[in-house]
Amino acid sequence: MISGFSSCVYKSYPGSTFELMEEAVSKALEMANLSYNDVDGLLATYLPGTFDEKVHLHFFTNQVRQYLGIKARFIDTIDFGGASALAMVYRAYKAVKAGEADTVLCIIGGKASGIRSKGLTVDSLDRYTNDVSLTPFDDFYRIYGDMNPVSDYALVAMRHAKLYGTSDESRAELAVKQRYNAKNNPYALYKNDLSVKDVLSSPLISEPLHLLEIVYPVDGFHCFVVSKRNSPLYKLDILGYGEAHWQAMPPELQDIVQTPAVESSREMAYDLSKVDAFELYDSFTITVMLQIEDIGLVEKGKVAKFVEDKDISYKGEVPINTGGGSLNCGQPAYMSGGIILHEALLQLNSMAQGHQVDGAKKIFLNGIGGWNRSHSVSLILGVRE
């Protein structure tokens, strides 16, 4: 099913975004033992401002194909932010099963360094040009000087702390435990020792979130090749899948401490005790903690104790973010579930050098997207028995 995959991540890539994308695609096809001529499907995610700093690319998938030289009979774009990569492989898998394509490229990433140098993120491009809107209601909230997505998740973390007593230390503990997993991961950017004190003494960006609880945006692409052809990789299957897309502005939600992962994971009704590892999207420490609750590893409000008590290392009882996650590998193009999907594929193919989960056969992934947490995709990938 997933015949090849790649990760090309740089703190700052000097060349064109198209070139960086090509590097990732070529690498994934090489792993799959396939050529560009075998490709007849494309799924891509476009993140504003991250393609050579262009706000918009007209006919985006055409531009990708024009550069790479790909003729296709199946094309789509997915726009779920941090939940995109998981949705892309699912849709590619369905397309291949239905005979709509034989080999589909799933491409996600971009260059974050350009807009970063302007002090912007993909969620604040409207401060750079009037030609971008974030919601239908920008005039009624952007005047308040938010720093979304950081401030949006800060509001959630603050309320979670108030309702359930979740301390700054417990979020820091999560960051420390993820760092442990990153230490032996060749793909990690950050590997030095990290303590709770280090996290809590890093600058307070948007209270209660500290700098070391926030992902670092990098330049990079992931490519996943979904094909019906044989490949050197293990044969994987999708054992469970669920999506949920919420539509309310965060103030209009019943509460902000729940994410749509409550629904996307429930759709699968899967026994979590049969899962060997969890890869949970980690834009911020609180993002992981919300998902630990919402996918049902622990009930709402109890995640602090869960993080304190459980060994979530790749050697532990409940391995979570086994390669250190985006917090330690960087976040390509400001949002991407590519990091967690790439890590899951390393694990399932026994390729996780230095941080392999013993006997990893089934992995639960969850992606969250949108600055306001509107998208959630839950996916269980497993090695076919």
Place this chain on the structure above:
Amino acid sequence: MEQEPFRIIDLGCKGMNLKEIVDFYYMSFDKGSLPYICCEACGNKFYYPRSLCPKCHSKQLRLCTSTGKGVIFSYTRINRKEGQLIYAIIEMNEGFRMYSNVEGKNVDIGNEVQVYFSEARGRNYPFFRLLG
């Protein structure tokens, strides 16, 4: 400044268009009152202007004016080079919620706030300060 008492403005606005709603919002801000929308069909109260109810999709909407009093639902102090500001979600006594800024010391979830209006980007907008 003394707030106007709670009142409901029924514009008989079945099928009111978005521009009329937004105009009413800015007119309210200029007069020092906080508008919101009440769905006549399901009772949903919401702040972010739409021409239909996002819950039941009825177009029978009523423009209302809030007492301007509410509590902090959540907040964050944002630290920027230019200084610190408090970004918050306010839960109004009528039940709808909105983003805003809060002024004052001892800001905490559940603390009572009162709306005031101030200019931003050349227009009046609602802001909040702590009561008491």
